[in-house]
Amino acid sequence: MKKILLVFCIAVSMLSYSQKKLSADYSYKVSQPYKVFDAANKFYFAKDNQAMTVKIHKDEVLIQKFNTDKPSFTKEELYEKKFPKNFVVEDILEINNKFYFFYSSWDDDNEKEQLFYNEIDFEKGEFVGSSKMLFDVKGKVTGTSMGFSVQDKFPFLLSHDKKNILIKYRKKPEVKRDVNSYDVIGLMAFDENLTKTSGNELKMPYTERRMDNLDYHLDNNGNLYLLTKVFHDDSNKDKKKKKDEEANYHLELFFVKAGTSKIDITKFENKEKFINKLWIFDTPNNFLVCGGFYSNGKGERNDSDGIMSFKINNTGGIYDEVYHDIPLELLNMFESKKTVKKNEKKEEKGEEAKFKDLKLKNLNVDKEGNVVLIGEQDFVIAYTNSKGNTYYKYFYQDIFAAKINKNGGLDWMKKVPKNQYGSRGKSGMSYKYFFANNNHYLVFLDNVKNIEIAADKAPERHTDGQGGYLTSVKINDNDGTLTKGSILNAREVEDFKLHQFSTNRVFKVSENAFMFEAYKKNKEDVMIKVEMN
Structure with a gap:
């Protein structure tokens, strides 16, 4: 019983x-x-009461349309061998209410990297006409190696009003040793009709070993901004040893006025602040906002002590920088008793408990200039078995969110508990x-x-x-x-x-x-x- x-x-x-x-x-x-x-590549868009997906597999491109009210599938168009052999998808973007499919293709005969676009009619769910070349680059550009192809060769940035676009590329260095090599960065700007407004290949003023580029931006007026770490040595790596009280680098903002190629540099001394990640965002006002995470040293890369923000004027000047620490009470929320005890012992010893493995994922700036930063604990652990085979475990854990208001004050700070684990990369x-x-x-x-x-x-x-x-x-x-x-x-x-x-x-x-x-x-x-x- x-x-x-x-x-x-x-x-x-x-x-x-x-x-x-x-x-x-x-x-x-x-x-x-x-x-x-x-398909390996899938893109999703919505407008009015319709949705569109663009799916790319090898030499096939499928455009599907949906009604979002019901929801329901309505139609599809399959394109086979419309694009060059071994083309690489770069991005699909909405620019001034039009949709464009961007892809690159290597011209082996002339040794040029080429960037093309093909407009998509959203209402019909069809390509408009044939592809057009946007520009080409003499020689190879760098990107992310994916098997037999190189992807992400041309990162895209849209201005706040979606009427200007910046396309960046990095020339493959002629000198292999980056201690002697100077990066050449291409920055190509276009208006809402994809008409070129400016194009520069800028030779960086420091060697590769002395620089770590954090973010690029194009404002509504076509001015270019590049935020970078400049190292004080040739390590090209953040030093965070216990004895280090100051970072081994400082920040510099490169400003290139629209229509020129001259680089104006603003230096930003972060000193005891170790910068994990910073992003630049546009606002409807006459300034940009930069935000991200920092640590006070004595920790691993991506360990964070707090959030920071500063403003950038339309000539590249930096002002109104603010810092807000993440309190121990928040760090200890949704943690095991063991972790809480460990954090408290660190504080008692005068050390700082940190938000481990925190990576900046989203930054939202509203029309007033208030900033919301969102990060996630994201890390990978490698394991090697007795046969010498290496495999990986992927972890996506707690989410952190905070709001810095337009005056620099902290409005709120939140921790969202999450504990995801997998063995196939990001996946779901x-x-x-x-x-x-x-x-x-x-x-x-x-x-x-x-x-x-x-x-x-x-x-x-x-x-x-x-x-x-x-x-x-x-x-x-x-x-x-x-x-x-x-x-x-x-x-x-x-x-x-x-x-x-x-x-x-x-x-x-x-x-x-x-x-x-x-x-x-x-x-x-x-x-x-x-x-x-």
Whole structure:
């Protein structure tokens, strides 16, 4: 009898677990299934009540259209061998309400790297005419090696009004030893009609070993900004030994006025502040905002003690810099007792507990110049087995968010517990961020046990590829009020399970809704629309 009762209790427990109540703040609708198209590159866009996906696989490009109200699949156009052999997708961008497909192709005969574009008619879901060359570069440019191809050769930056575009490239150094090599950076600017407004190849004033470029920016007037670390030695590496009280580098902002090639340099002495990451963002006002994370030394790269911000005027001048430390109370939230005790001992010894492995992922600047910074614990651990084979484990853990107001004050600071683990790279881990209805939304797959987690408990692990609950964290922009809710159970979406979920496929379709695409087996995809009630 006791055994029967035990089995009954376990069954009830499992039933209650699988039937976890979903949040009333969200509801969702699922489209009818449609034929899957496997592709390495997938892009998602929304406009009015329509959505468009562009999927690229080898020499095939598929454009699909959807109605976002229902949601429902409406049409598709497949293009085969329209582009050069071995072309490399660079980006797809919306510029002044038009959509452009950018790709590169190496001209072996003339030894030139070429950048092309082809306009896409969003309404029709079709390419407009043939491709056009935007510009070419004599010789090789650097990028990210992916098997037999090189990707990310041409990073793109849009101005705040989406009417100016900056395309950057780095010439492959002729001198292999970077201690003797000076980077040559190409910065090509175009207007909303993709008409070239300026183009410069700038030789950096320091060798590669002395520089680490942090960010580039193009403002609405076509002025160029480059923020870089300048090292005081040839290490090309942050030194964070216990005895080091000052960074072995300082920051410099390179400013190139529109239509010129002259570099004006503003020096920024960070001294005891070790800069992890900084990004430059435009504002509708007459200044730019730069924000990121810093540490006070005595830690590993990507360990952070606080957040920082400063403004940049339209001549490259830096002013109004502010720093805000991350308090111990926040660091100890959602941690194990062991970690809390360790952090407290560090503080007692005069050392500082840090937010470990924190990487800047998003920076949002509103029309007033208020800054919201969002980071995530993101790290990889390599393991080698007895046979000498190396494999990797990927971790995407807690999220950090904070708001610095336009006057430099700290409005709020939050820590969102998360513990994702996988062995296939990013895959379905990390989060998707978007801003809507004066709220900051963080969407990710999580272990259901973490929905109502207490502040003195560490989050349960979510293993990538093993179901999970699609979770949304909403942070009010005004006061930082945080609410958390379950949207759906990936194992119980109508009569099927979701597979191959990826935050890269989540995209905003209105102020009250977002959509994402997922695989449901049987060679079929579905589009799921989530309403934020």
